[in-house]
Amino acid sequence: MGMSVTQFDRHEDRVPINVFVVSSNLKLREILRGKLGSPRWNVMEAGSGAGALELLRNHGVDDGVLLLDPILPDLEHGEFHGMVKSRYPNTQVVTLNSHTGQLLIGSTSPTPVSKWLMDVVNMREAILPGSFASVDVANPRSIATEKNNLRGMIGDSEAMKRTYALARMVALRDTTVLVTGESGTGKDLVAQEIHLMSPRRKQPFVVVNCSAIPEALLEAELFGYTKGAFTGAAQSRIGRIHAAHGGTLFLDEIGDMPVSLQGKLLRFLEQGEVQRLGGNDNLKVDVRVVAATNANLKKLIGQQQFRDDLYYRLAVFPIHLPPLRDRMNDLEDLAQLFVAKFLPGGTLSGGALEVLAKHDWPGNVRELRNVMERAAILVESGREIKPEHIYL
Numbered sequence: 010m011g012m013s014v015t016q017f018d019r020h021e022d023r024v025p026i027n028v029f030v031v032s033s034n035l036k037l038r039e040i041l042r043g044k045l046g047s048p049r050w051n052v053m054e055a056g057s058g059a060g061a062l063e064l065l066r067n068h069g070v071d072d073g074v075l076l077l078d079p080i081l082p083d084l085e086h087g088e089f090h091g092m093v094k095s096r097y098p099n100t101q102v103v104t105l106n107s108h109t110g111q112l113l114i115g116s117t118s119p120t121p122v123s124k125w126l127m128d129v130v131n132m133r134e135a136i137l138p139g140s141f142a143s144v145d146v147a148n149p150r151s152i153a154t155e156k157n158n159l160r161g162m163i164g165d166s167e168a169m170k171r172t173y174a175l176a177r178m179v180a181l182r183d184t185t186v187l188v189t190g191e192s193g194t195g196k197d198l199v200a201q202e203i204h205l206m207s208p209r210r211k212q213p214f215v216v217v218n219c220s221a222i223p224e225a226l227l228e229a230e231l232f233g234y235t236k237g238a239f240t241g242a243a244q245s246r247i248g249r250i251h252a253a254h255g256g257t258l259f260l261d262e263i264g265d266m267p268v269s270l271q272g273k274l275l276r277f278l279e280q281g282e283v284q285r286l287g288g289n290d291n292l293k294v295d296v297r298v299v300a301a302t303n304a305n306l307k308k309l310i311g312q313q314q315f316r317d318d319l320y321y322r323l324a325v326f327p328i329h330l331p332p333l334r335d336r337m338n339d340l341e342d343l344a345q346l347f348v349a350k351f352l353p354g355g356t357l358s359g360g361a362l363e364v365l366a367k368h369d370w371p372g373n374v375r376e377l378r379n380v381m382e383r384a385a386i387l388v389e390s391g392r393e394i395k396p397e398h399i400y401l
Contacts, residue, residue: 025051027068031061032078032105041076058084059247065097066212066255075102083233083245092252096213159202162195163343166336172199172328179326180206185278187263187323188301190330193375196301197261199328203299204257212256215249220265228270232277234286250283250294257297263323264304264315271316278322298323333370333377340365343374347381352388360396368401 028050030041038054045052053068055061058081065075075093079086090102158164158173179186180203188196197216204214222230233248250258260266266274277283278298282291300323309315333340344365348357361384370376384398 025049027051027053027073029061029064029068029073029075029100030054031056031058031075031081033057033080033082034078037078037105057082058089059251061089062092062252062254065093065100073097073100075100076105077102078105081244083247085244085246092213159199160205161198161202163346164336164339165342166331166339168331168336169339172330175326175328176203177206179203179328181208183297185297185323185325186299187325187327188299188330189306189327190301190303191332191371191373192303193373194330194332195374196303196330197259199330200257200259200261200299200301204259204297207257207297209256209297213253214257214259215253216259216261217249218261220262224267224269227267228273229286231270232273232283232285236287245285248283248285250277250296251292253296254294255296257299260298260300262302262304263300264302264306264309268314268316271319275316275319275322278319333373337366340377343377344381347378348385348394351382351385352392352394355385355388355392355394358393358395361394361399364396364399364401 025048028045030038030052031054032038033056035056038056042052042054051068053064055064061075077086077090081089084092086104093100093102158169159176162169162173176199186200186203188199190196201214204210217231219227229246229248231248231250233246233251235245277294280291281294281296283294284291306315306320306324310317310320333343341362344357344362348355365377365380372379380399380401381394383400384394387398387400388394
């Protein structure tokens with residue numbers, strides 16, 4: 010990936026700032042390395058977006074500065090910038106002039122790198138935000154056992170308690186998980202919580218909705234492509250699997266994945282490697298996979314719409330989310346949660362709760378959320394949701 014690391018001795022009274030130089034232009038990187046020959050910086054280089062993500066994965070947890078050449082061989086500049094800011098919010102990204110190596114900051118004139126970085130040293134606390142909130146990475150159980158349920162999920166029914174327990178247990182491992190359940194039951198929340206309770210929680214959580222991406226584009230989105238692999242492939246790009254390196258890949262609605270792609274996904278799961286469209290190199294990727302579906306995959310297997318070998322590779326650790334109609338004792342708590350969200354300080358009348366309790370909720374918790382949001386609007390200036398405000 011064109012990565013190298015040059016570390017300088019630390020000042021006795023200062024901790025060096027990590028400076029990531031990202032450019033495919035080797036000459037430009039050499040010039041910047043020479044300009045930054047100071048013990049105030051730990052200078053690290055990458056020649057591609059993928060290489061930079063690998064560097065950040067290993068060194069980017071603390072405050073730092075990323076000097077970015079807008080012309081990358083494998084990622085679009087804006088996309089890469091967004092990925093860095095979402096994953097490493099304490100890293101300040103500044104765009105380089107690809108030819109001169111000067112910085113382009115807002116509408117100001119080009120700024121010499123060394124001068125700007127000296128300002129960073131002198132005003133470090135003002136320019137670079139504080140570090141991440143303290144988390145005990147060595148003891149993930151400290152998060153997993155904070156409370157019985159999962160963050161963002163409500164319910165004390167036995168079925169939900171079992172879901173919470175299973176999610177906590179598997180989160181600490183790299184085991185592949187298959188989350189099943191009807192639409193609207195919260196499968197995405199379970200996937201997110203498994204990631205956040207895992208040792209990978211500071212790494213990417215990448216979502217791929219297999220039903221939302223057209224079949225013709227899904228392979229390129231998952232595996233990436235090389236320049237010229239197809240019409241419109243103006244530059245090489247890594248896929249979402251590669252973008253999840255070090256973290257978790259969430260394959261939502263896996264039952265809708267085309268059969269033609271299932272074999273390639275199976276090879277990735279078994280070998281831990283991806284091959285981009287139009288490329289010949291197999292790229293090693295370290296990814297934990299969580300999949301989810303509202304479909305009956307065993308039925309799809311019988312209809313030859315889903316590979317049985319892929320099913321057994323995904324369903325190493327299945328977690329099933331019950332529909333709302335099977336845990337109606339959680340209905341009141343869920344409804345009150347949405348009242349607090351959409352009508353702060355408001356109340357839910359007993360009559361309105363009776364109306365809710367008589368419904369079978371085919372859309373599950375998502376449907377309840379929508380019903381309560383609509384009711385909160387219909388209340389207008391009132392503070393109590395009544396039966397006439399409930400539309401089912």
